[in-house]
Amino acid sequence: MTDRRIRVLVAKPGLDGHDRGAKTVASVLRDHGMEVIYTGLHKTPAMIAEIAVQEDVDVVGLSILSGAHMELFPRVRKELEQRGMAHVLLVGGGIIPREDIEALEGDGFTKLFGPGTNTDSIAEFIQTEMQQRWAKEGADA
Amino acid sequence: MARFLSGDRGALARAISWAENADDRFQAALSGVYERVGRAVRVGVTGPPGAGKSTLVNEVARLLREMERTVGILAVDPSSPFTGGALLGDRIRMEERTLDPGVFIRSMASRGSHGGIARASVDACDMMDAWGLDEILIETVGVGQAEYDVVAAADTVVVVLCPGAGDGIQAMKSGLLEVADVLVVNKSDVSGAARLALDLEESVHIRATTRKHDEEKWVPPVVSCSAGTASGVDAVIEGVESHRRFLADGRLEGARGAKRVEQVQRVVTERLAEGVWDARGWRTEVEVLLGSGDTPYDVASQVLGEILGGIPVAGAPGARKEAGCS
Numbered sequence: 001m002t003d004r005r006i007r008v009l010v011a012k013p014g015l016d017g018h019d020r021g022a023k024t025v026a027s028v029l030r031d032h033g034m035e036v037i038y039t040g041l042h043k044t045p046a047m048i049a050e051i052a053v054q055e056d057v058d059v060v061g062l063s064i065l066s067g068a069h070m071e072l073f074p075r076v077r078k079e080l081e082q083r084g085m086a087h088v089l090l091v092g093g094g095i096i097p098r099e100d101i102e103a104l105e106g107d108g109f110t111k112l113f114g115p116g117t118n119t120d121s122i123a124e125f126i127q128t129e130m131q132q133r134w135a136k137e138g139a140d141a
Numbered sequence: 142m143a144r145f146l147s148g149d150r151g152a153l154a155r156a157i158s159w160a161e162n163a164d165d166r167f168q169a170a171l172s173g174v175y176e177r178v179g180r181a182v183r184v185g186v187t188g189p190p191g192a193g194k195s196t197l198v199n200e201v202a203r204l205l206r207e208m209e210r211t212v213g214i215l216a217v218d219p220s221s222p223f224t225g226g227a228l229l230g231d232r233i234r235m236e237e238r239t240l241d242p243g244v245f246i247r248s249m250a251s252r253g254s255h256g257g258i259a260r261a262s263v264d265a266c267d268m269m270d271a272w273g274l275d276e277i278l279i280e281t282v283g284v285g286q287a288e289y290d291v292v293a294a295a296d297t298v299v300v301v302l303c304p305g306a307g308d309g310i311q312a313m314k315s316g317l318l319e320v321a322d323v324l325v326v327n328k329s330d331v332s333g334a335a336r337l338a339l340d341l342e343e344s345v346h347i348r349a350t351t352r353k354h355d356e357e358k359w360v361p362p363v364v365s366c367s368a369g370t371a372s373g374v375d376a377v378i379e380g381v382e383s384h385r386r387f388l389a390d391g392r393l394e395g396a397r398g399a400k401r402v403e404q405v406q407r408v409v410t411e412r413l414a415e416g417v418w419d420a421r422g423w424r425t426e427v428e429v430l431l432g433s434g435d436t437p438y439d440v441a442s443q444v445l446g447e448i449l450g451g452i453p454v455a456g457a458p459g460a461r462k463e464a465g466c467s
Binding site for chain 1: 163
């Protein structure tokens, strides 16, 4: 009898001291039955990817409010790929202009959530996405 | 498993996930590496919420790395009884260890277990052991007085306390303090720490002098430290190592053997519950029997009698009659 739960890493890359949003999202995902690992502030892309490996997470969610997302988000993606974690569902959120959202969503990020996003919709998006992935895994196995 | 044996961190992480998820692949994975299990030293770190377990584990890991030992850390946090979700935040206090190739840290949610660790915690320790880590530190959820399953996972149990949580009588109660092999008073720079250490020492002394002297027994040392300021933690390691020396000379093997027997018993019980109970749809039958006015014990006896056929069961109807309770 398997008992699989969605494991999510919520991470704050770079020099950004504001984690109220990340904590809020972490709490909401927890309340939707997920196991959420929160990293705390000021993580480098390498640290985030290494934590994702050791925790064997299904989802990595990045939160950034500093404006450095075009620099840091792709670096996290590269670090994840180098460590064999290209399969994780990669999402992000923060103060991110629309054109940057489009660029990142074409660069390995499945979804970016901007200001004003309904928090439950983030959890529902992740649940739907993971259900599809697990169903596909089961069909492949 | 080739990746696992070559030291791939992702393979270790995945094997632990299989254990957590009760995935069928775990049993085969453990079989494949079981001859390598048993080399690591396993230390449990337990205590009430906020006592400083994560901070102490981080500091102990730092010192062990200075001694050129590799370290696995299993940090357990509680799952929600309502949603099953969990917020695993112990890593935050272990940040400096993140990129050290000699350290592997895994957060684990308790997933319905109530004894301070998760069902898969021993499995995770076995995999970290087989993978080749020298020392394994198991940090429990914040516990009260009577959650001490960590004993099943650890060779040495460190109980971490801090001042301001009760009087000297608290230190004499049964439960958590009895399973301690090393007692740590953390936050030794906070007022009341010296008093707590004295109370604990007195309690340990009373226990040691009043118990039956049928064998040489371990007397847990009381160690004061301040993990947050990295002060006195070497004495905690010394306490753990002195217990390790006490365990040499056959005691460790004896204790580990007994725990493996208990583990088999637990797995048999779990699989009986899943396989027999769920598969045969006892639930409806039990509801009918309860509805007819039978007590839960009588219903359980009937169910067990049917499952086990002719095998005698404690509390079976026949046994009850002999005991004169009919």
